[in-house]
Amino acid sequence: MTELLPRIQRLAAQYAADTVAIRHHLHAHPELSFEETQTAAFVTRELEKMGLSPRPIANTGVLALIEGQPGGPTIALRADMDALPIQETNDVPYKSTNPGVMHACGHDVHTASLLGAARILNDLKGEFRGTIKLMFQPGEERLPGGASLMIKEGVLENPKVTSVLGQHVFPHLPAGKVGIRSGRYMASTDELYLTVRGKGGHGAMPEMNLDPVLVAAHIIVAAQQIVSRRASPKIPSVLSFGKIIANGATNVIPNEVYIEGTFRTLNEEWRAEAHQHLRRLCEGLAESMGAVCELEIRHGYPYLENEPVLTARVKAAAEEFLGPENVVELDQWMAAEDFAYFSQAAPACFYRLGTRHEDGRFASSVHTPTFDIDEKALATGPGLMAWLAIKELATK
Known part of the structure; x- marks a missing residue:
């Protein structure tokens, strides 16, 4: 097994330029969630070049x-392919050619890396x-999430x-490093x-009205007690409201206020309980003030847990491939x-691929119009994924 490690490293370096070119193509032609028809066609062609027999799954997915x-x-090795509704502001040759759509979360990197890993693994099958x-x-x-649809299709x-x-x-x-965390890692949403x-x-004339802006303000403030006083301090929880529309004017109280937010946690039992608390609080507080509150909760993704035994093997294999100094513990x-x-x-194990340049460039967060990567990460990602697969x- 150890004799394969330098061979995989050499193949990753050999194919790195091609992997970068694939990433550039994908970055320049982003597609929104469940609209990835051209992306899927491109991935299919690349796999067929390797002599593989890909097939569609979940409509615009590829297996x-x-x-x-x-x-x-x-x-199984997984990469996601969809982009975000963001207008890119980077001035690069591979800039998005689709107005208002951008690979701002690195899914082009994920797809290119998996294609690179596939090429290595196919050579070594x-x-x-x-x-x-x-x-x-x-x-x-985008809900309900392509992963759930793929699982339903077997x-x-x-x-x-x-x-x-x-x-x-x-x-x-920084590029060249990876981050790993065992156990509960990411939140439900x-x-x-x-x-x-x-x-x-x-x-x-407020006495003639029933001000929904005031009621909404009380709900937004009071709802935070669900996290601060209802949740166990041992259970991470986040309740955030990011959109409020009260379409009145300086002298006009509107008939209604519309609010959007998110609730996240790392415990499924508490998640269900928090939903009940939130519903009672919103509806009860509005009623106590003479108004009505309608709450819709769209059940999103569950929390993500990296299975400890598998994750320990992944961490050990990553340290073999990259060196212990290049494998860090994540929060x-x-x-x-x-x-x-x-x-x-x-x-399952979901790990993070460093993409920042050593001098601090390419440090923009994901989901921003300036997100980009140090493409040295594309010499790390495919080879590491291939090595982890063979070790597993x-x-x-």
Whole structure:
């Protein structure tokens, strides 16, 4: 097994320029969630060039198998393909050509890396036992999440997957490094939609109206007690409201106020309980003030858990490939990822790929119009993923 490590490193370096070119193509042609038709077609062509037989899944997803020597287990490698509704402001040759759409979360990097890993693994398929499923997933950025749809269509069956690996860009870590955390890593996410209805009128005659702006303000402030006083201090929880529309004027009280927010946590039991507390608080507080509050909770992704035994193997293998100094321990993160569905269905490990330049460039956060990467990360990502896959097959 150890003799494969330098071969994988050499292949990763050999294919790095091609991987960068693939990333540039994907970055220049981003597509929104569940609209990745051209991206899927491109991925399919690249896989067919390797002699593989990809097939569609979850409409705009792509699934392919690399079959090594018979008799081994099956593991899955995942990359997401969708982009975000953001207008890119970077001035680079591979800038997005689709107005208002941008690969601002690094899914172009994920897809290019998995294609690079596939190329390496396909070259070495005579050297390992078992099967590798390549899962190119649509719709990570939009509910219900492409991962859930792929699972419903049986992506983890026939043959049954024993573990799932995925990676995600991390602009806070220099290229050449990766971050890993065992156990509960990322939060569940639920979307909150509130409508507070009262009786609008002239701002100079509040006694004639029932001010929904005042009611909404009380709800927004009071709802924070669900996190500060209802949640155990041992359970990370976040309640944030990011959109408020009270379409009145300086002298006009509106009839209603519309609010959007998010609730996130790392415990499914508390998550369900918090939903009940939030509903009672919003509806009860509005009623006590003479108004009405309608709350819609759109149930989003579950929390993401890196299975400890698998994650320990991934960390050890990453240290072999990159050196211990290039593998760092991550903190919990309250962002959400639909890879969580895979982590709830099979042993899984989701790790972070450093993309920041050593001098601090390419440090813009994901989901911003200036996000970009140090493409030295594309010499790390594919090779590491291929090495992790081969090591994991060998442990079964």
